[in-house]
Amino acid sequence: LAFMENYDPSVLPKETYLLYEIKWSNSKRPWQSCCHSTHTEHAEIHFIEDVFQEQRSDPSVHCSITWYMSWSPCADCCRAIRDFLKEQPNVNLVIYVARIYWHKEENNRLRDLVSSGVNVHIMSLPVRSQASSK
Numbered sequence: 793l794a795f796m797e798n799y800d801p802s803v804l805p806k807e808t809y810l811l812y813e814i815k816w817s818n819s820k821r822p823w824q825s826c827c828h829s830t831h832t833e834h835a836e837i838h839f840i841e842d843v844f845q846e847q848r849s850d851p852s853v854h855c856s857i858t859w860y861m862s863w864s865p866c867a868d869c870c871r872a873i874r875d876f877l878k879e880q881p882n883v884n885l886v887i888y889v890a891r892i893y894w895h896k897e898e899n900n901r902l903r904d905l906v907s908s909g910v911n912v913h914i915m916s917l918p919v920r921s922q923a924s925s926k
Contacts, residue, residue, distance in 0.1 A: 807828045808836075809827075809828045811824070812826065812860070813857070816853055817853055836873060839859075840876045844876075844880075854882045854883075855883045855884070857884065863889065863891050863892075863893045865893070865901075870902065870905050873885070874904055874905060885909075887905070887910060887911070888913045888915050889915060
C-alpha cells in the first residue's frame with residue numbers, strides 16, 4: 793500500500809521517495825534500501841552525499857546503481873547527479889520515475905542526465921483486467 797501511494801502517478805505526494813539498488817562488480821549480492829526527501833535535503837542529494845559515500849570502499853571498482861523514484865529529479869538535483877557521475881567514472885546509473893517533476897518547464901534537466909549517459913525510464917502502472925478490478 794505504501795508503495796502504491798508513493799509511486800501511483802494519480803497521487804501527488806510532496807516527498808520524493810527513492811528506492812535504490814547498488815551492485816558492486818566485486819560482490820554477488822546487491823545492496824537495497826530506500827530514502828526520501830526532507831525539508832532540508834532532496835533524496836538524490838542524500839543518496840550521493842551520504843548513502844553512496846558510506847558504501848563506497850574502492851573507487852576503482854565498477855558500480856551499477858538503479859533508482860526507483862516517485863518524482864524525477866529537479867534541475868538542481870540533475871546538475872548534482874551529473875557532477876557526481878563525472879567524479880565517479882566507474883558508476884553506471886539507471887533511473888525509473890513514476891512522475892516527471894515540472895515536466896513542462898524548459899529548465900527540466902532530464903535531457904542533461906540522458907546526454908550524460910543516464911538511462912531514464914518512465915514507469916507505468918500495470919493494466920488491470922476487468923475481472924481483477926471487480
